[in-house]
């Protein structure tokens with residue numbers, strides 16, 4: 369393909385039955401970091417998020433709020449869009465499934481499946497969970513104390529009997545197994561790939577893809593008594609946003625297949641089984657990767673509305689600052705695992721990693737330059753072995769980060785950066801530039817230059833994670849905006865001695881142990 373490398377990344381589109389919480393913010397944050405990383409690394413990126421506005425669950429929530437579904441979805445969708453602005457998400461598009469472009473794409477998807485004989489009319493008789501918007505087999509359910517059937521997610525399932533169109537999912541078992549075998553990284557982490565492979569190996573049943581018992585959805589072309597199953601509607605958003613059904617030229621030709629669908633582990637099956645099957649059945653390519661991340665709990669407890677312990681990401685940002693929250697969420701837990709959000713853990717990380725390690729490093733180096741070098745970036749003399757070692761570690765960062773980021777190991781990427789932060793702090797202590805001021809000012813200037821150059825690497829690479837804080841660090845190093853891409857990390861673009869620097873100010877304040885705002 370001509371032109372720059374492309375990267376297409378998507379978040380799930382979130383149900384508008386409720387206000388956004390920390391789980392939604394987490395998934396989109398992970399995508400935002402990947403999108404920013406790839407842009408800085410020279411890719412043309414398309415980063416998509418949005419809201420899933422059809423289906424029985426949303427219809428019920430609107431009714432409970434005494435509103436028309438469209439007015440209700442307009443209101444809740446706006447909350448997700450507002451959150452994206454507060455969290456500084458850099459999405460290029462925000463899709464709503466009630467938009468006209470989406471109806472067009474879904475109906476075309478249906479027609480293609482129908483034309484290829486992948487859809488037939490029958491009757492559905494079985495269990496359905498409105499909360500999960502999912503069909504379940506008898507064997508997947510347990511009985512609650514009152515005899516009600518409970519899905520593995522904990523949601524209640526009800527018996528449904530109605531005319532329905534079915535998708536021939538059963539025919540896609542072998543192609544799916546082949547796809548997993550040929551592309552071992554198409555579902556990550558590896559434990560999720562095992563889960564998906566064993567589910568598909570167990571045999572697939574045809575899937576009900578239309579409903580007649582409610583109205584809030586996209587009508588089936590040629591049979592408007594039926595509306596499309598909300599997951600077929602929702603999943604298609606990923607190609608709607610590329611201009612599908614137009615596939616020649618434009619967004620689809622440039623960006624499909626998606627490089628990454630980021631999802632939580634709760635919706636893995638829809639993305640790694642149903643979606644590739646729908647696409648292959650319609651004669652379209654499946655996505656390159658689905659990554660299913662873990663689940664956050666609040667102080668050890670499942671996050672749920674009924675427990676009243678929903679964490680509002682905006683409140684968290686107001687208490688700790690945006691970049692601190694962004695850092696914590698991606699550093700605390702190996703990405704893919706479950707994690708617990710506790711005030712103690714947040715304060716510990718922010719004071720330890722940000723205020724003490726990185727904040728101190730930048731602050732003491734920049735204030736020594738300010739006081740001892742007339743606020744001008746000093747010129748280095750000949751380099752010692754220790755200088756070379758620290759600079760070598762800084763130069764090696766970008767490749768090491770690419771490797772970690774390409775498998776969505778955010779925690780690993782941050783740990784790699786912090787190894788250099790700690791090495792740089794060790795170097796400051798050992799070189800003691802404050803003592804060199806009198807004994808050997810030339811050597812002091814070399815040491816401070818080596819440190820400034822190390823901080824430049826750290827701050828450039830931190831931009832995807834903590835955009836504002838990294839920008840402030842780079843401003844304090846006097847680095848122009850046009851010099852902040854990963855292609856500028858080489859020695860040819862090293863900091864220019866003699867550049868006047870602004871007065872340094874701390875970027876990462878300490879929090880009190882109680883954890884309230886800085």
Ligand code: ME8
Nearest residue numbers: 380381382383391392395420602603631632663664
């Ligand atoms: O499933 N921890 O929407 P949804 C981590 N509309 N992530 C969490 C979380 C938690 N406690 N709670 C939610 C839907 N999430 C469908 C998707 S896509 C074509 C349609 C995140 O509003 C996580 O990404 O229920 C999860 O997969 C998603 O929110 C579910 O959002």
